[in-house]
Amino acid sequence: MVNAVIRVAREIVIAWLIRVFTSNDVIRYQALELASREIKDKKIKGSIAELGVYKGDFAKRINVHFPDKTLYLFDTFNGFDKRDVEIEKKFNKNAKENDFMNNNIELVLKKMKYPENCIIKKGWFPETAKNIEERFAFVSIDADLFEPVYQGLLYFYERLEEGGYIFVHDYNGKLYGAKEAVQKFSKEYNIPYVPLSDICGTVVFSK
Ligand SMILES: C[S@@+](CC[C@H](N)C(=O)[O-])C[C@H]1O[C@@H](n2cnc3c(N)ncnc32)[C@H](O)[C@@H]1O
Structure with a gap:
């Protein structure tokens, strides 16, 4: 009972922190807009993806900027997976299994201007990426933890079109291992x- 209350309280705090810290992140949003314009102007082929969607607040902006492209949305939609949380301990980080749980795919899709462009890939990445034959023009990796960020870079960089971009969020965050994953991959x-100077420190890879 006590554990359940603590878990719910932690979940509420996380959702609140995300809203407060990222909902006015002008630099992040303008960087996305600029990248989308480059991709449009240069007629870069390929789909769009976000790994780590949570309640869809960045995904809805991606969706608006790419009205003609398929948007893959990868998330467990049930929070962190214990396999990733185990690996995270090596970096002395305090991730908890099921942080970001209590999610709702219908509510995420309701936020999208072009929901018909969205393909939901629910479950543990990279398992959910098997059997997708795609190239990508733009990818947002915002999965926080070392392992999914590292796996995301391995998977998407190989499939990135020339002229495309990968944004990795939380490079500057101290809670989880995204920074270590970016550095290892690089x-x-x-x-x-x-690196960009947005609130959580996005880094941009291009090809
Ligand atoms: C910080 S939240 C994403 C926030 C969102 N991009 C935004 O800007 O509002 C991180 C998300 O990554 C997801 N996630 C973490 N590891 C994952 C994995 N291995 N597979 C799928 N989803 C994962 C979590 O479920 C969580 O919803």
Whole structure:
């Protein structure tokens, strides 16, 4: 009972923090708009994806900027997976299984201007990415934890069209291992990235 109350309270605080810290993130939103314009002007082919959708507040902006492109939405829609949380402990981070739980796909889709463009991939990434034959023009990786961010970079960079972009959120966040994942990927494959000065520190990979 006490554990359940603590879990619900933690969930409410997380949702509140996300709203407060990211709902007015002008730099993040303008960077997205600029990237989408580049992709449009240069007629970059490929679909769009977000890994780590939560309640869809960034995804709805992505959806608006790419009215003619398919948008894949990858999320457990039930919070962090215990396999990823286990790996996170190596980095002395305090992730909890099921942080970001209590999600609702219908509510996420209701926020979209072009819901018909959206393909929901519910479940644990990278399992949910199997059997997708796609190239991508723009990808947002916002899964917080080391393992899904690292797996996301491995998966999407290989499938990124030339001229496309990958935004990775939370590079500057201290709670989880996104930064370590970005650095490992960049070093291993010798692929540089550009950090932005938005609230949580997005980094941008391009091809
Ligand atoms: C910070 S929230 C996303 C916030 C959202 N992009 C926004 O700007 O409002 C992180 C999300 O990543 C999802 N996530 C983390 N690891 C995942 C994995 N391995 N597979 C699928 N979803 C995952 C969580 O369920 C959670 O909804």
